[in-house]
Amino acid sequence: MGMDFNLTAEQQELVAMVRRLARERIAPRAAAIDEEAQYPEDIFQAYKEAGLLGVAIPEAYGGAGMGTLGLCLAVEQVAQYCCASGLMLLLTKLPLMPIMLGGTEEQKRHYAGGIASGALRGAFCLSEPDAGSDAASLRTRAVRHGDRWVITGTKNWISGAGQADFFTVAAQTEPGAGARGIVMFLIDKGTPGLTIGKKERKMGVRGVPVHQVILEDVEVPESAMLGQPGGQGFKVVMGTLNSVRPVVAARGLGLAEGSIQAALDYGRQRQTFGKPILEHQGLQWMLADLAARLEGARLLTYRAAMEVDQGHIGKADAWKLSVAKLTATDLAAQAATDCLQILGANGYMQDYPMERHYRDVKQLQIVEGTSQIQKNIIGRALLEGDLHW
Ligand SMILES: Cc1cc2nc3c(=O)[nH]c(=O)nc-3n(C[C@H](O)[C@H](O)[C@H](O)COP(=O)(O)OP(=O)(O)OC[C@H]3O[C@@H](n4cnc5c(N)ncnc54)[C@H](O)[C@@H]3O)c2cc1C
Structure with missing residues (x-):
């Protein structure tokens, strides 16, 4: 990396803009967001109007192209007042990243564009009741049926599941294969067999509820697979x-x-x-x-x-x-x-x-x-x- 410790003029403008938004829109709401333990749609709208939902998304997909550093600068400002509002911005990247790393050009355009415009929200589903740190031991199973995959399992503590339009879900394609058998799938809300479980009662960051995500014989096409088994x-x-x-x-x-x-x-x-x-x-x-x-x-x-x-x-x-x-x-x-x-x-x-x-x-x-x-x-x-x- 270069050793220039100064932010660019564009980054400084971003910080100033988010600082203003955080003081005016988020700070006065932070205590109530925590108290109510509901996802704050008004904050999502504020982000949308400010163009912040696409801050890290490349311009080619409708974002601001300011990268992960831009996202970090924005998150840092809002998290001074409300950690949940910081998580809302983080969720513009976490569930999308598997698509950016393993999806087709068409998928990237649709989902990255949808997040940047505020039309789509996602949830990243890796953890399970019996697999957190040891992700390679996850048990959600994906079985191939011709040119389709059928996915069954339970995901735990999924941030933003209640608002999500799509889910990126890790599953095991080959029991016993550990990490080499694991692949992520892209599953849209409304796909038969995918249901959102109860909202958990949690200690903090209460503005972004977590839920279980339950998959019962969820059928998806081959194109829903983000990366191949065998390590990729x-x-x-x-x-x-x-x-x-x-x-x-x-x-x-x-x-x-x-x-x-x-x-x-x-x-x-x-x-x-x-x-x-x-x-x-x-x-x-x-x-x-x-x-x-x-x-x-x-x-x-x-x-x-x-x-x-x-x-x-x-x-x-x-x-x-x-x-x-x-x-x-x-x-x-x-x-x-x-x-x-x-x-x-x-x-x-x-x-x-x-x-x-x-x-x-x-x-x-x-x-x-x-x-x-x-x-x-x-x-x-x-x-x-x-x-x-
Ligand atoms: C509020 C909240 C939101 C979350 N949102 C999401 C989400 O959106 N999507 C998602 O997939 N998951 C989510 N998670 C789950 C989170 O990723 C897991 O909780 C985390 O990976 C740890 O897993 P675990 O809770 O099963 O702990 P465990 O893996 O059971 O670990 C228990 C303890 O043992 C320690 N430990 C484990 N293995 C080792 C080791 N090898 N060496 C030393 N110590 C070890 C851990 O550090 C921890 O202290 C969320 C969790 C919370 C609390």
């Missing part, structure tokens, strides 16, 4: 996860920034022992530590996004994406803990945003590979000599 299909799965990790990291950056800001706003006013609490060095250092880690995490995240935009999403580069995801989300978790502490009892109350940030942040250390899985990826890369100094 699993590469689509891994490439998708790798390429979205910087976007999860950006949600972490935003959440950390929102938390630090909340602590600053509060701590400048609140007095103890004759002075504002942030004049006590212990608390100032807490924020200084977070700010220092945040600056590092932001550089790592932007670098990771640039790597994705250069197509570096394979095994040899995966560690860089994992480093960003691990660093930014663990930092965000620390920021939520420490900044809530700075607000004292008020941090624990729903009148202030810290209580919500504290619940929301935990998701970031679990999705797109848990913190432990990121460490496994980095550890393996170290042992295999992929890191050079």
